Amino acid sequence: MTTVDPQTAPPALPAPPVFEARGAGRTPGSGAPGPRTPAGARSGAAPMPGTLPPDPRGPHTGEGGNGEAASDEAAAKPVRRRPGGDxxxxxxxxxxxxxxxxxxxxxxxxxxxxxxxxxxxxxxxxxxxxxxxxxxxxxxSPRGEHPAARPGRAPAGAPAFRGFGYALLPGALAFGAAAVDPAWAGPVAVAVTVAALVWPGRAAGGRFPYAAHLLAAALVAGAAHRHGAALAVGLALSVAPGHLVAAAFAAGARARLGGSRALEDFADRARPLLVAAAAVFTAAAAGAAALAGTALPVAVPLALLLFLTRLLLRHGAHRGPVGAALALALIPVPAAAIAAAAGLLLHAVLALSRASAHARP
Structure with a gap:
């Protein structure tokens, strides 16, 4: 047996490195290659020892996943945004x-x-x-040709004169009937008062569209029957100032509507205007009653009640409160007409302080 001198023996070669088999397709200590990585997953360079090759299933997020690849793929897709609504x-x-x-x-x-x-x-x-x-x-909004209308201006021209002429007719007819035959003064005054003072130009709809007019006719006829024809003549004379005050109130409300920038602002400016209109008409009705020679405590509340009825129906108010006030005034008690007029005035202050009450028909 030959003895080898350790000083003269060649040096031993180092052992080849052992690769870990996590994802590389090798098992420790074996030289068998694992499954090949698909060509589409290669980046052009071999993975460094000790690193993980790309997952054949593609990039995914989650634990142990490739987050950067997922974010690049999400950034490459166009972002769909929901269009803003109008x-x-x-x-x-x-x-x-x-x-x-x-x-x-x-x-x-x-x-x-x-x-x-x-x-x-x-x-x-x-x-x-x-x-x-x-x-x-x-x-x-598209629209056709409309006549120019400026807010806050009272109607001018022939319609305004025609309306004022209609307002003068009840008093003239009542005085003419009283001069010809005093027995006809009461019925004529009742008819023309209801037709001119109460009949609205624009009214809100309802199941009984003429209930307010019938109640007003019954109210005036009953009052004339109890207190004489002079009361009906005094109510007929109050039609003309009622028309003028109502037109002035409508024009003033339109002017305040044009100058307001909030609904509460308009309501605060419209309420004093209505109270002033009611006060002016009350004074005019007292003068008409004195001219006709009738009792002021009876004629003035009835005239104010009819004026507020016309004003509310003209501006499209609901007929429920109006009918209730007229029905209350039918009670043959002097205080009934006063309570009805006061309650309807309170309702008018609330209803006519809305902007919708002053839209043109």
Whole structure:
């Protein structure tokens, strides 16, 4: 047996490195290759020893996943954004007829308030108040040719003179009937008073469209029967100042509507105007009653009640409170007419301080 000198023996070669088999397809201590990585997952360079090759299933997020590849893939896809909605367009479609027929933005503001839209609701449509929302709706709505109308101006020309002439007729006819035959003064005065003072130019709908007029006719006829024909003549004379005061109130309310920027602002400015109109008419009715020679405590409350009835029906108020006040005044007690007039005045202050009460018919 040959003995090898350790000093003269060649040095031993180092052992080959052992690769870990996590994902590399090798098992420790074996030289068998594992499954090949697909060509589509290669990046062009072999993985460094000790690193993980790309997952054949593609990039995914999660525990132990390749988050950067997932974020690159998400960034490559186009981001789909939901288009921003236009709430005003939906409102315009819902109130299309109102917006197309309006002659100015104030008509739209009054119509929106009648449908329950307030300044707080307008904030959901990105507007500070109903008037600002109405201006945008008016600008965006198509419309045909409409006659120009400026808010705050009283009607001028032939219609205004014709209306004032109609208001003068009841007193003239009552005086003429009294001069020809005093027995006809009462019936004529009742008829013309109801027709001129109570008959509205525009009224709200209802199941009984003429109930208020019938109640007013019964009220005037009953009062004339109890207190004499002079009372009916005094009521007929109050028709002309009632027409003038109602026209002045309508013009003043339109002017305040044009200068307001919020519904509450308009209400605060319209209530004193109505109280002033009622006070002016009460003074005029007292003068008419004195001219006719009838008792003021009886004639003035009835005249104010009829004036408020005409004013409310003219501005499209509901007939329920009006009919209740007229029915209360039918009670043959002097205090009944006073209570009915006071209650209807309170209702008128609330109802006629709304912008929707002053929209043109």
């Amino acid at each position: 709430p005003v367009k939906a409102l315009l479609h819902r109130h299309r007829e109102l917006c197309e027929r309006a002659v100015d933005p104030l008509e739209i503001a009054a119509g929106l308030e009648a449908h329950g839209i307030t300044d707080r609701t307008a904030a959901r449509f990105r507007h500070r108040d109903v008037f600002s929302l109405a201006e945008e709706l008016y600008a965006r």
